Amino acid sequence: MVNEENNQTIPVVARELIAEIREFIALKAFHALARLLEDFHPADVAGLLEYLDEEERHLLLGLLDDESLGETMLHLPEEQRGEFLEELGPTRIAEIVEELDPDDATDVISELPPDIAESVLGRLQTVNRETTDEIRELLRYGEETAGGRMTTDYVAVEQDSSVAEAIEVIREAVSKNDIDVYVLYVVDSEEHLVGFVRLQDLVLFPSSAVVEEFMVGDVVAVTADQDQELVAQLMQRYDLIHVPVVDDENRLLGVVTFDDIAEIIEEEASEDILYLAGVTNDEESPTTPPLLSMRRRLPWLVMNLGTAFIASMVVAQFEGTIGKVTALAALMPIVAGMGGNAAVQSIVVMVRSIALGDLGSRGRSKAIVKEVTVGLLNGLVIGLLAGGIVWAMWGSFQLGTLIATAMLANLLIAGLVGTTIPLVLRKLKFDPALSSGPIATTFTDVCGFLTFLGLATLTLSWLLK
Amino acid sequence: MVNEENNQTIPVVARELIAEIREFIALKAFHALARLLEDFHPADVAGLLEYLDEEERHLLLGLLDDESLGETMLHLPEEQRGEFLEELGPTRIAEIVEELDPDDATDVISELPPDIAESVLGRLQTVNRETTDEIRELLRYGEETAGGRMTTDYVAVEQDSSVAEAIEVIREAVSKNDIDVYVLYVVDSEEHLVGFVRLQDLVLFPSSAVVEEFMVGDVVAVTADQDQELVAQLMQRYDLIHVPVVDDENRLLGVVTFDDIAEIIEEEASEDILYLAGVTNDEESPTTPPLLSMRRRLPWLVMNLGTAFIASMVVAQFEGTIGKVTALAALMPIVAGMGGNAAVQSIVVMVRSIALGDLGSRGRSKAIVKEVTVGLLNGLVIGLLAGGIVWAMWGSFQLGTLIATAMLANLLIAGLVGTTIPLVLRKLKFDPALSSGPIATTFTDVCGFLTFLGLATLTLSWLLK
Numbered sequence: 001m002v003n004e005e006n007n008q009t010i011p012v013v014a015r016e017l018i019a020e021i022r023e024f025i026a027l028k029a030f031h032a033l034a035r036l037l038e039d040f041h042p043a044d045v046a047g048l049l050e051y052l053d054e055e056e057r058h059l060l061l062g063l064l065d066d067e068s069l070g071e072t073m074l075h076l077p078e079e080q081r082g083e084f085l086e087e088l089g090p091t092r093i094a095e096i097v098e099e100l101d102p103d104d105a106t107d108v109i110s111e112l113p114p115d116i117a118e119s120v121l122g123r124l125q126t127v128n129r130e131t132t133d134e135i136r137e138l139l140r141y142g143e144e145t146a147g148g149r150m151t152t153d154y155v156a157v158e159q160d161s162s163v164a165e166a167i168e169v170i171r172e173a174v175s176k177n178d179i180d181v182y183v184l185y186v187v188d189s190e191e192h193l194v195g196f197v198r199l200q201d202l203v204l205f206p207s208s209a210v211v212e213e214f215m216v217g218d219v220v221a222v223t224a225d226q227d228q229e230l231v232a233q234l235m236q237r238y239d240l241i242h243v244p245v246v247d248d249e250n251r252l253l254g255v256v257t258f259d260d261i262a263e264i265i266e267e268e269a270s271e272d273i274l275y276l277a278g279v280t281n282d283e284e285s286p287t288t289p290p291l292l293s294m295r296r297r298l299p300w301l302v303m304n305l306g307t308a309f310i311a312s313m314v315v316a317q318f319e320g321t322i323g324k325v326t327a328l329a330a331l332m333p334i335v336a337g338m339g340g341n342a343a344v345q346s347i348v349v350m351v352r353s354i355a356l357g358d359l360g361s362r363g364r365s366k367a368i369v370k371e372v373t374v375g376l377l378n379g380l381v382i383g384l385l386a387g388g389i390v391w392a393m394w395g396s397f398q399l400g401t402l403i404a405t406a407m408l409a410n411l412l413i414a415g416l417v418g419t420t421i422p423l424v425l426r427k428l429k430f431d432p433a434l435s436s437g438p439i440a441t442t443f444t445d446v447c448g449f450l451t452f453l454g455l456a457t458l459t460l461s462w463l464l465k
Numbered sequence: 466m467v468n469e470e471n472n473q474t475i476p477v478v479a480r481e482l483i484a485e486i487r488e489f490i491a492l493k494a495f496h497a498l499a500r501l502l503e504d505f506h507p508a509d510v511a512g513l514l515e516y517l518d519e520e521e522r523h524l525l526l527g528l529l530d531d532e533s534l535g536e537t538m539l540h541l542p543e544e545q546r547g548e549f550l551e552e553l554g555p556t557r558i559a560e561i562v563e564e565l566d567p568d569d570a571t572d573v574i575s576e577l578p579p580d581i582a583e584s585v586l587g588r589l590q591t592v593n594r595e596t597t598d599e600i601r602e603l604l605r606y607g608e609e610t611a612g613g614r615m616t617t618d619y620v621a622v623e624q625d626s627s628v629a630e631a632i633e634v635i636r637e638a639v640s641k642n643d644i645d646v647y648v649l650y651v652v653d654s655e656e657h658l659v660g661f662v663r664l665q666d667l668v669l670f671p672s673s674a675v676v677e678e679f680m681v682g683d684v685v686a687v688t689a690d691q692d693q694e695l696v697a698q699l700m701q702r703y704d705l706i707h708v709p710v711v712d713d714e715n716r717l718l719g720v721v722t723f724d725d726i727a728e729i730i731e732e733e734a735s736e737d738i739l740y741l742a743g744v745t746n747d748e749e750s751p752t753t754p755p756l757l758s759m760r761r762r763l764p765w766l767v768m769n770l771g772t773a774f775i776a777s778m779v780v781a782q783f784e785g786t787i788g789k790v791t792a793l794a795a796l797m798p799i800v801a802g803m804g805g806n807a808a809v810q811s812i813v814v815m816v817r818s819i820a821l822g823d824l825g826s827r828g829r830s831k832a833i834v835k836e837v838t839v840g841l842l843n844g845l846v847i848g849l850l851a852g853g854i855v856w857a858m859w860g861s862f863q864l865g866t867l868i869a870t871a872m873l874a875n876l877l878i879a880g881l882v883g884t885t886i887p888l889v890l891r892k893l894k895f896d897p898a899l900s901s902g903p904i905a906t907t908f909t910d911v912c913g914f915l916t917f918l919g920l921a922t923l924t925l926s927w928l929l930k
Contacts (some may be wrong), residue, residue, distance in 0.1 A: 007608065041702075041703055043702045043703060057549050062679070075648075075702075077828070080828075087725060122496070122517060125527075130656075140748070167668050167669070167930060170665060170668060170669065171669050174665060174669065180663060180706075181665045182647050182664070182706070185703070198645060198646075199646075199647070199664040199665060199668065200639060200646045200664060202637060202668055203632050203635060203664065203667055203668060204632070204635065204639065231480070232727070235727065236724075236727045236728075237506075237508045238506055238508060239722075239724040241645075241706070241723060242646070258706060258723040258726075259701075259704040260708075261723075261726070261727050262697070262700070262701045262726050262727065262730055263701075265727055265730050265731055265734070266730055266734065269730070269731065269734030269735070269738070270734070270817045270820075272734075272735060272738060273734075273738050273741065273816070273817055274813050274814070274817060276738065276741075276742075277741075277809045277810050277812070277813040278676060278806065278809070278810055279810050279813055279814060284814050285814065285817075285818050286814060286815065286818050286828055286831065286832030286835060286884075287828065287831070287832075287835070287838070288835070289886065290835055290838035291842065292837045292840050293839045294842040294843055294846075297807075297810050297839065297843060298843055298846060300806075300810070301803065301806060301810075301843055302847070302850065303845055304802070304803060304806045305799070305803060305850060305851060305854075306722075308798065308799040308802050308803060309799065309854060311798060312795040312796055312798060312799055313795075315794055315795035315798070316792070316795040319791035319794065319795065320791075321792045322787065322791050323788060323791045323814075326784035326785075326787050327781070327784065328794075329780055329784065329787045329793075329794040329797075330777040330778075330780035330781040330784065331777055331897045332794075332798075333773065333776065333777060333780070333798050333801065333910070334770070334773040334774065334776075334777055334796065334798075336769060337767065337773050337910075339774060341743065341765075341766060341769045341903075342766060343744055343764075344742045344743070345742050345762050345765070345766075347742070348671075348738050348739050348741075348742040348744055349739070349744060349749050349750065349751060350751065351738070352735045352738055352750075353750050353751050355735075363542070363545075363751055363752065365838075366751065366752070367751030367752075370751060370752070370753070370755050370758070371751070373755035374755045374758045374759050374762065377755060377756065377759040378759055378762060378763055378766055381759075381763060382763075382766055382767070382770060385767065385770060386770060389770075389774060403820050417750075438806075445802075446797070456697050
């Protein structure tokens with residue numbers, strides 16, 4: 001949502017800028033263009049590239065220095081970044097990657113084909129041994145773990161350091177890497193994490209004070225192999241700006257910072273959306289190879305096929321009735337389908353409130369009563385509307401009454417199954433987002449066909465009047 | 466997702482703790498219990514309350530001091546917070562609210578019924594005029610605006626201040642409100658925002674340096690009435706830890722901090738999920754009054770009813786064929802439904818990658834080709850499977866061949882419409898999450914019925930063999 005709206009608002013601003021850039025290019029005023037780009041944030045340069053053609057894009061990227069180029073690349077969609085890197089050789093990639101933070105460099109390298117990644121690391125090693133070792137270290141962790149998310153650009157001091165010594169350490173780190181420091185970690189002589197100091201305390205305490213005396217000792221940390229979701233949970237739950245990452249012996253390895261949490265939360269929310277639709281792999285994207293996509297989506301479709309056959313068995317029981325009143329065949333999918341739509345509305349409200357932790361234990365039965373009430377109300381309105389349309393178009397009051405009754409019954413059932421199924425799945429320790437949809441629509445299909453065709457069979461002589 | 470997993474992991478840890486708490490209660494060791502709770506983060510106390518009964522909950526809350534009570538309340542689900550506050554009078558609420566940050570206090574007060582809110586503010590005014598004025602000010606802004614999100618607990622200095630003076634200002638602010646300071650804002654003599662200083666620079670520059678000389682002058686700010694979504698976009702795009710909020714004349718009013726972004730992103734992602742399911746109001750929750758929920762969901766259901774009738778018109782054209790082969794009535798919903806399922810899979814992959822900004826302009830046609838290929842592959846497998854089942858169960862090779870062919874065609878169409886509809890909606894400046902679903906399933910219903918029943922009509926004599 002966030003970036004989507006973004007894409008819509010940029011063009012208005014970007015249009016003039018793009019015209020300006022094209023003018024510079026036409027005039028071959030490359031030096032002036034380079035100066036213009038210097039004032040831009042890399043995220044904005046990346047945004048502009050979207051609206052330029054192949055040739056202009058290359059020209060513009062050629063004008064950036066290695067650091068801006070690297071940062072701009074980070075803000076490109078993954079697919080474009082891949083294409084762009086493909087064209088550069090390993091030597092150029094190594095030069096650009098060297099200018100990035102170690103965690104960003106690692107992300108870029110992990111996206112490269114293995115042979116190219118290795119040859120980039122080989123070149124990098126000859127110019128910057130230390131960074132290469134850090135990257136190799138970070139590459140060992142899974143992409144969605146704390147280790148995969150952390151940066152090694154943090155500042156730590158030993159516990160017996162004075163404020164003055166701590167400030168010197170910060171000065172060195174800032175002058176070396178130009179990083180933003182919000183927190184100073186405190187370790188013992190064997191690198192074990194023992195606490196952290198907020199920068200404001202360094203300002204407020206005298207320069208002779210020892211950090212151990214005023215540090216925060218009660219520090220929330222995770223191990224490198226823990227899931228990124230846990231890191232996001234901790235940050236959200238305790239409003240943390242940082243979560244340090246340690247090894248099994250509590251030695252400080254790196255830190256996950258506040259800017260990662262947005263990305264993690266967005267990934268997890270996407271997972272919910274994909275799961276609800278039966279795409280059970282959160283890596284799925286428009287660039288996934290078709291065969292892989294097929295394999296991932298097929299199990300879900302096969303499951304749906306099974307439930308669809310269950311519903312069709314119900315219809316098959318009433319083939320005799322349908323043979324006599326063929327209009328029933330045209331109308332029955334309406335009853336079944338509307339039940340499914342209403343059930344999915346109830347499901348997303350439940351799944352969302354479970355995900356946000358808004359639904360307390362006492363809220364559950366209330367939620368069921370509420371959704372069934374909504375089902376009753378919507379069932380009345382939609383039932384009357386559908387009945388009226390059928391009466392008007394098929395010219396049969398009886399058929400109208402039939403569909404109205406079946407619709408009311410099915411929307412009531414939709415409210416009930418749409419609330420209870422996510423709750424039952426959660427109780428059984430399944431992700432409620434994962435299978436609520438097809439289970440609920442099987443119910444509403446079966447119930448829709450059963451009430452509609454069942455009532456039709458019972459009232460057949462009246463229907464045929 | 467995040468909190469949902471949380472709810473699942475807590476009980477294991479909490480079980481022992483709850484047993485321990487109950488033991489304290491049984492022994493009436495309230496003093497010891499209060500000491501135990503002091504060591505807990507308010508978020509954890511709120512989590513524990515979930516698992517206690519009414520009486521225990523009251524007892525526990527009674528043991529907390531006003532500040533812990535306020536913070537704990539903030540971490541309760543909204544519904545429980547409401548119930549809990551209802552039981553306290555305005556005087557107690559005022560005492561608790563006074564201990565909160567102004568933005569949190571405002572959130573709590575804005576959730577109260579208007580008459581109670583006014584009487585809480587009345588009591589608060591008699592003890593803390595300044596905070597009351599701040600809260601009244603914040604209450605003026607919409608809940609989802611920058612003004613509604615910002616806190617007024619920030620630290621600012623005038624541009625000609627020295628480092629030593631700035632440190633004094635921080636010292637006062639910290640001793641008064643015990644806040645975390647990450648950034649120091651710089652204003653001119655009329656409170657206009659002119660820049661900010663990172664705390665690390667205060668540490669690194671000599672105490673006689675003037676902040677104006679080393680401040681960051683290029684500051685991203687928003688006005689109080691701008692949407693929270695914009696704030697989240699800016700924070701994500703530029704990796705900001707804070708976004709200052711100014712009035713129309715660039716005077717500093719407050720600041721939105723990093724801990725708000727997680728909440729904003731989660732709200733926006735929920736919006737996408739709800740929109741995809743046709744719940745077009747992001748405030749919808751299990752506690753929304755049924756009549757309001759009905760009014761919000763009805764338009765979508767009416768729209769779906771309209772599209773369902775379109776599909777049923779198609780079926781009605783083939784009533785003659787259905788009258789002759791009634792098994793078609795039982796099987797046609799399978800073809801239509803599977804197309805809808807496959808289309809929704811394509812839609813969520815597209816909507817998600819649009820939302821995350823992953824889909825560049827060049828990726829669009831590639832995405833369409835890819836999804837159609839997936840449709841072809843899944844269509845082959847699902848078609849053969851469905852055909853085999855029908856052959857085996859209905860004993861008709863012809864009927865099996867018919868459903869296999871129609872299924873293949875419909876899954877191909879699903880891949881095509883599932884990708885193009887979100888792209889077209891975005892092009893037309895609609896939210897692709899909002900109506901992709903019903904538009905696509907109308908297509909797949911119509912195409913499913915049309916191919917299945919159309920082919921049946923064309924091959925009727927063969928089918929009846």
